[in-house]
Amino acid sequence: MIIQFVAAVSIYASSPDADPGARAKASVDQIRSGVPMCFQEEDALVFVGSTDSSLVECLQSAPSQTRKLRITSNGGDAALAIQAARMVTARNYALIVRGVCFSACANYLVPAARSLEVEPYSIVGLHGAPEEGEAFIKLIQDEVERQQRQAFPDVSEALVAEGRAKMRDIVVGIVASHKQFAIDHDVGGGWYSLKDFHTDVAAFGPNDFAVVDPAYLARHVPQLQVVDFWSPADARDREILAENAHGAALHYRNQAIDEEL
Structure with missing residues (x-):
């Protein structure tokens, strides 16, 4: 695994006061470079990259004082994400999302954690999971x-x-x-099927993501403790999220439909 400490410094030196989405954007930009990052910051293990063997190796390298995993990930291999998630559960890690936690990251790392914090201008994004048949x-x-x-x-x-x-x-x-993971972690079916995520699309493709909000998380992963969960407050917030997502189509839940049901 390649560990880039210089790149890590640039991410954390970004000023969120000058640009509200700067730290989140810098982390997502690192993913696009194709080079995963893994390093320790106090009691947090920081990982930026796909849910592949680099994530598993990063977790295996974590020192004993690690209590948190701060992650930026566009998803990736489901089997390796499940393996990594089981390590997160075994070590009782808190999860902090910076930038994006998409696809397999959201499917498995989020439900596996002791607690969840979603930093400003960051997204937990779902778009389905492996299916039977x-x-x-x-x-x-x-x-x-x-x-x-x-x-x-x-x-x-x-x-x-x-x-x-x-x-x-x-x-x-x-x-x-996947089925065994959902049973072991008591994950509601809608977390994977998105059948009750009422939005503007009939189906989610590879580049479509359902932006998870606190209420949807509580409905399907009720056992997860939420420390802090930033959500967009207005159109400008959503514009910044779209810019940070680098072309991914972000879909928001129509909560008014839920209230009518």
């Missing part, structure tokens, strides 16, 4: 096959079939781990 398996198989044929135009049909079979086994395993 042939339709989901085929969706993943088709995408992997597309990438395989694009990279290797002359690939044999036998190798394509072998790849699809292996991907089936991988997806089935991830779905089983």
